[in-house]
Every structure is written in structure tokens, then in C-alpha cells.
Amino acid sequence: MISKKFKDMCNTPSVIRALAGYANERGKEIGYGNVFDYTLGNPSVPVPEEFNKAIRDLTTELSSSALHGYSPNPGNPEARSIIADSLKRRFGIPYEQKHIFMTSAAASAIAHAVRCVTEPGDEVITFAPYFPEYNPYINQSGAVLKVVPANTEDFQINFDAFEQMMNKKVQAVLINTPNNPSGIAYSSATLKKLADFLYAKQEEYGHEIFLISDEPYREIVFKGADAPYVSCFYDNTLSCYSYSKSLSIPGERIGYVAVNPKAKDADMIVPMCVQISRGIGHNCPSSIIQMAAARCVDLTSDLSVYETNMNILYDEFVKLGFTVVKPGGTFYIFPKALEDDAVAFCEKAKKYDLIFVPSDSFGVPGYFRAAYCIDTEKVQRSLPVLEKFVKEEYGK
Amino acid sequence: MISKKFKDMCNTPSVIRALAGYANERGKEIGYGNVFDYTLGNPSVPVPEEFNKAIRDLTTELSSSALHGYSPNPGNPEARSIIADSLKRRFGIPYEQKHIFMTSAAASAIAHAVRCVTEPGDEVITFAPYFPEYNPYINQSGAVLKVVPANTEDFQINFDAFEQMMNKKVQAVLINTPNNPSGIAYSSATLKKLADFLYAKQEEYGHEIFLISDEPYREIVFKGADAPYVSCFYDNTLSCYSYSKSLSIPGERIGYVAVNPKAKDADMIVPMCVQISRGIGHNCPSSIIQMAAARCVDLTSDLSVYETNMNILYDEFVKLGFTVVKPGGTFYIFPKALEDDAVAFCEKAKKYDLIFVPSDSFGVPGYFRAAYCIDTEKVQRSLPVLEKFVKEEYGK
Numbered sequence: 077m078i079s080k081k082f083k084d085m086c087n088t089p090s091v092i093r094a095l096a097g098y099a100n101e102r103g104k105e106i107g108y109g110n111v112f113d114y115t116l117g118n119p120s121v122p123v124p125e126e127f128n129k130a131i132r133d134l135t136t137e138l139s140s141s142a143l144h145g146y147s148p149n150p151g152n153p154e155a156r157s158i159i160a161d162s163l164k165r166r167f168g169i170p171y172e173q174k175h176i177f178m179t180s181a182a183a184s185a186i187a188h189a190v191r192c193v194t195e196p197g198d199e200v201i202t203f204a205p206y207f208p209e210y211n212p213y214i215n216q217s218g219a220v221l222k223v224v225p226a227n228t229e230d231f232q233i234n235f236d237a238f239e240q241m242m243n244k245k246v247q248a249v250l251i252n253t254p255n256n257p258s259g260i261a262y263s264s265a266t267l268k269k270l271a272d273f274l275y276a277k278q279e280e281y282g283h284e285i286f287l288i289s290d291e292p293y294r295e296i297v298f299k300g301a302d303a304p305y306v307s308c309f310y311d312n313t314l315s316c317y318s319y320s321k322s323l324s325i326p327g328e329r330i331g332y333v334a335v336n337p338k339a340k341d342a343d344m345i346v347p348m349c350v351q352i353s354r355g356i357g358h359n360c361p362s363s364i365i366q367m368a369a370a371r372c373v374d375l376t377s378d379l380s381v382y383e384t385n386m387n388i389l390y391d392e393f394v395k396l397g398f399t400v401v402k403p404g405g406t407f408y409i410f411p412k413a414l415e416d417d418a419v420a421f422c423e424k425a426k427k428y429d430l431i432f433v434p435s436d437s438f439g440v441p442g443y444f445r446a447a448y449c450i451d452t453e454k455v456q457r458s459l460p461v462l463e464k465f466v467k468e469e470y471g472k
Numbered sequence: 473m474i475s476k477k478f479k480d481m482c483n484t485p486s487v488i489r490a491l492a493g494y495a496n497e498r499g500k501e502i503g504y505g506n507v508f509d510y511t512l513g514n515p516s517v518p519v520p521e522e523f524n525k526a527i528r529d530l531t532t533e534l535s536s537s538a539l540h541g542y543s544p545n546p547g548n549p550e551a552r553s554i555i556a557d558s559l560k561r562r563f564g565i566p567y568e569q570k571h572i573f574m575t576s577a578a579a580s581a582i583a584h585a586v587r588c589v590t591e592p593g594d595e596v597i598t599f600a601p602y603f604p605e606y607n608p609y610i611n612q613s614g615a616v617l618k619v620v621p622a623n624t625e626d627f628q629i630n631f632d633a634f635e636q637m638m639n640k641k642v643q644a645v646l647i648n649t650p651n652n653p654s655g656i657a658y659s660s661a662t663l664k665k666l667a668d669f670l671y672a673k674q675e676e677y678g679h680e681i682f683l684i685s686d687e688p689y690r691e692i693v694f695k696g697a698d699a700p701y702v703s704c705f706y707d708n709t710l711s712c713y714s715y716s717k718s719l720s721i722p723g724e725r726i727g728y729v730a731v732n733p734k735a736k737d738a739d740m741i742v743p744m745c746v747q748i749s750r751g752i753g754h755n756c757p758s759s760i761i762q763m764a765a766a767r768c769v770d771l772t773s774d775l776s777v778y779e780t781n782m783n784i785l786y787d788e789f790v791k792l793g794f795t796v797v798k799p800g801g802t803f804y805i806f807p808k809a810l811e812d813d814a815v816a817f818c819e820k821a822k823k824y825d826l827i828f829v830p831s832d833s834f835g836v837p838g839y840f841r842a843a844y845c846i847d848t849e850k851v852q853r854s855l856p857v858l859e860k861f862v863k864e865e866y867g868k
Contacts, residue, residue: 077589077590077591077594077643077679077680077681077682078588078589078680078736078737078740078741078744079587079588079589079590079591079744080591081591082587082588082744082747082748083737083740083744085744085747086740086743086744086746086747118537118541118542119537119541120537121536122535122536122537123536123539123540128531128532131527131528131531131760132527132528132531135524135527135528136524139518140517140518140519140720141514141515141516141518141720143723144519144720144721144722144723144724145514145515145722145723146514146722146723147723179753180576180753180754180755180756180757181755183750183753183754183755184753184754184755185753186753187751187752187753188753191475191478192474192475192478193473193474193475194473194475195473195475195476195477198473209750212747212750212751213750213751213753215751216748216750216751216752217751247473283473284473284474285473286473324536324537324540325540326540326541326542327539327540327541327542327543327756327758327759327760328540328758328759328760329755329756329757329758329759330758340474341474341479344474344479344482345474347482348474348475348478348479348481348482350482351478351481351482351608352478352612354579354605354608354609354612355583355608355609355611355612355613356583356612356752356753356754357575357576357579357580357581357582357583357584357609357752357754358576358579358580358752358753358754359576359577359579359580359725360576360723360725361576361725361758362723362724362725362726362757362758362761363723363724363725364527364723364724364761365758365760365761
């Protein structure tokens, strides 16, 4: 019999996807170059040529079975070792191969991590603004996602609200830094305070509380930003990484879970991920993609365009009188809308072919997200349009 | 807090993996060429060169974003169309793009299919002998796997036992033909009888019963075997395919769900799979692998070695007095052990460096599986060892 739950879910399409669809349709009418589509977080810079070369080389260097045969369940051993070594070298945490579980990017990493450290009915806390896909990611595991209201001052953590929501049923805290949609990185002070708070609560409750750190934007950090590596602050951390944004390969679905070696049962987490894989149909990312990513472990695409675009947009938003916190990374900016109703604001912007995403689905009313992973030339061309929109609609 | 369920699962390793590990260790001692390792279903023939060429070509033909960007949620549209067209041409069922959902091979296809057509607590019936991974595949979805005892006469379906176990809670029936581990393909007569039975039960219970057809061995069919396409017999069929065995690319994790266009809510199943993906962290197979598989849609590796090996082994088992049903496909054969306790039989065989998998974990006592996806030369060399084993241990 057809599952009612999943059938019903089909009727609530993603706001972001709907707006992207609109932008696409509008582009067909007036030319895509004339639509200022700030909806999707799709990398706009090319993959490093080394990645494509690695793929080509692998098809000639390795035998068919070595290249295309089953990976061991936790992933390609060499890739896992290379990643562990890279993280150890860069962040000073003594990861070994056994702490790395290869995944189909961050979505899959979170799917495994949450199942490792929760039982059905347990609570997982995250902080607004947050990526709306966390709802299906967490709730379909059987755990329950709870969202702490935003600290709109600077989009660091709202600790007062967090303390009020904290309770014994919380088994995991899910953070995303640098953050989609705010663009803000959690500072060393924030992470230290978070760690101290969680250590105290572990003591008080008598059980571990795991920190699941969603880090697809880890390599996209701007000048002057304080964006430290989360796992350095708290032992019970599962770092969920994706190469989607750093190597511009979101379609290849490659990432990993890195288990802090000091975490509770650290040596068991990867074997547990293997068991979880069996039930959710994961069973490893593509073997050639694992190997190619390992060959590019310390590379990134040329990510500089994102900072260029951010600075242009940030200055423009400030000039136009928007309340906006300067992003420390990612390719998102998250200004306050010029009226309380962000949906109405974004609807008005659409009349000018400026396509922004209202903040409501990110768990904060009254803001909007602009994804500036587009050509700088287009960002520049959008500025007079933005000025016109603000002047005509809001008299500024 | 660490999940007790998944931690406990780590303590029950797979029998097959354990034996494969033993074979590997033994190979280090006496030389791998001297171990007759019949444990793993790992393709032994190389990928078609066209697949590697497709991968290389794609890295130069397409732009970075066209190649490595996000696939739409149900998978690459062109790949889906190519697969639909191929199935339509080959099997006469009018599949369209909208009926194909790209998956990370059959494990992922089954993970999606079972969630589409069951609610937690529903029953899914399968038939012994069966692939033991069906237990985590089904049970972790929230449904409950029930196993119909084998028809050891010919390893077609045991309809008497099936009828007794059938009840209103059964929402799906999961079959695997050609079958791992028996090597048997369900005949037209079997599938017709199964379809008639399910149609009658749908009527009687007043709800659909879906047939989930696991088909990784669909292209490995031997001369004279009656191995028809399952979906031709029953409308409510979800075909779960994998390229792992037909293209010898199990590490690349690529396959699909094909929804029979006459199935209940046929146009909704793929959108439902998209929703399911969000919760289990699937979010598409690798984009380059989807495209490369589509370019090889009607190709296979040179699969002839499997039939050669099967004939050699079958004749030998018959000669030595084993009870054995001749396989119609796959790269498995499933003879009756020479004593009631298949585990004891396989332990004795190990003394001769013949590594077989006892049948107990496949849901049938007293048999063993030999996976003959190995070099024919090695199969030949194993024959005198097999004769010696049988003579010395069983006086035959």
C-alpha cells in the first residue's frame, strides 16, 4: 500500500526549489541573463582540473576490480587514511583511518551521525537560522528536531534560549558553521561557550551529548573571519564534511564523517555507521569518486569569487540602509527585509527580477537569503536594480 | 548517547564477510592462488572499456557545472529517459522518464521501494533462500521481513507455505530472480502463479500488494533458462536494478527503481522516492556515474565466464553425487551439503582450502553456496581438491 506519509510530503515542495523554478521559467521569458537569481547554493566556479585528471588517470592506472570493485563498507581505506592525515595535519587532532567513514556528501554524513547517537524519540537541537533540510534529515531518523530561536544581533548562538530548551532528552546538538543561510561562522568564543555548556550538561544528565557539526562550507572562509575547526573544542564531536562546495562537485556526492578520537566509543562509531548503512541503502559513495577526492584532499576550487561577491553585496546592502551582518564565509548573505513580512518583501523583489529566498523556512521571520554563487558581473548588474527596487517600493 | 541498537549490531558480523576474511588470511599463508575462495559475489570480469571511456569523455565534453553539478532529485533526466527507453524497447512496458528513479545500486533501490509501499509495522514477505541483507534492508525501514520456507525441489516459490503466511498486514512481496544464492530464475509459470495469487489477495484484502523485484542478476542468464522480466506479469511492480554485476562496477553504486506505469499511483512513486531520499541521506548517485552508465545502457561485461564456470561446477557436483539444481543465471550454485549440518560441512571443506558459505544465513539449512565469479582456471584446479574432500570426509 502506498505510504501516506511520503505521498503527503510530495505536496509540500521546498520554497527554495519553487523560487529557483520560477527564476528558471522567468529566464525563458526575458533571457536568463536578465534574471538576478540569488536562490540556489550551487557552486559557480569550476572543479579544479586536478579532479578531472584524477578521474581520467584512475581509469587507466587501476585494474577494473581495484577501481570499480566494492569498497570495504566504511569506504576506500587509502582515501580514509589520506583524509585522516590531512585533518590531523591541519587541525592537530590525531585522527586515524578508523575514525573516517566515507559518505555521499553531508546529507548522508548527517543521516549516519544522527542514527549513531540517538534513539527514536530523542531530541536533537539546532539553532536558527538553519538549513530546512534538517527537518527531514533528523525527523525521518526517528529523533525529533528542536530549533533554538536566532540571535539576530550577530547570528552567533542564542544561549539564553538554548538553556531554556535544553533537557535530558537532548542527545545531540547539530550546528552548521560557516552557516547556511546567515553566512556567519561561529567564533572561538561561541564554540568555547557551547563546549563548556555541553560538558556541564553531560555531567548533569549523566549521558553524552554529541555535537554533530555540518561543515560543507568549512573551506569558504573570508579574510579576518574567526572560523575555527569545531572538533577542537569538544570531544564528542562528529564532523560531517562534504566536498560539494570546496571542489564544486555537488553532483558527485562525496564527503565523510570524522569522529573525534576522544569521543565516547570513538572506535565504534565507524563500525556503527556501517550497520546503519545497511538499513538506509547507503553502502558507500562511488569508488572512483572516493579515490579522486582523496587525490585532491588539500585542494579547493578557486573560491575567491565568493568573497568578491560578498563584499560587493554587503557594501550595497549597507549603503541602501539594510540591517545586515557581514558574512564570515559561505556564499550566502542574510539581510533583514525592509518590512516585517519577508515573503511579501521577496514577492515585491520578484517584480524587479531579483529572486531572493524569504527567511521563514530557515526558522527566522523577517530576513531573506541571497546566494551569491553567481558571476560577479551579474552581481554588479543587479546593484542598480536593487537600488530601484528599494527606492520604488520602500521610498529609500 | 551512543545507539545501543547499532552498537549491538556490530557484534554480529556477516557469515559471508567472515569467511571471505578467512580466505584472505589463508591466502597470505599459502598463496592466494591456492585458496579456492568461493565466498564473495564480486564480479571477476572487467568493466566494458566503453564505460571507462565514457567517464574520460565526460570530463572533457561537459562543463564543470553540467557534469559535477547537482542532479535533479530523481536523478539525471537524460539518464532516466535512456533507461526508460531501453526497458520499453526490451520488455514492451511503456516506461517513461517519470517512472525511473536513479539510485545507489540495488540496496538503495530497495531502501526506497520498501518505504514507498509500507508503513512501520507492515509485513514484507520474501522467499528462502534469500539474500541475508534483506533483514537490515527491510527491518530498519520499520517494516517486518517474513521469510517463506524454501521449495528445495527446484527453488521456485513454495506456494503452499506462502499461502499459509499470507495475511492482511503484508503490503509487499520481495523477490530476487535470478536468485542469490540458488542461481535459479523464477519461471514464467512461477511468476504467472505469483501474479494471480497477488491479484486475488489484493481483491480479498482491499489494498494493493506491491511486488519489489530485486534484479541485479537480470543480465546474467544462461542458455535455455526461462527468466522473464518480472514487471510484465504484475502491474504493481517496482523493479530494483543495479549495474554492479552486469557492468562489473559494484563499487560505483549505480542502479534504479523502475515503476510499472500501470502500478497504483505510478506517477507518484518517483516523487515519493525523492522525499524518502531526504530522510535517509541518499540524494542521488554520483552524477558522472549516472551519465556513464546511461552511455552503456545496453552493454554488459563479457559475462560468458560465469556460464562456463557454472557448467564445470554443476557437472562436477552431479558426478560427485551432490543433490543440486542447475542454475539458470547469476554466478552462484547452491548444492545440498553431504551432511545435515551445512556449517560442519563447510568447516570440513575449509581443511582442503575450499571456502563455501553454509546456507543457514540464507534461510535454508543443509545447503551451501559457491560463488563462481573467479577464473575458470581456478575452478578447474579446484575439482580434484573437491573430489579428495568428498572422498576423504564422506567416503564417496
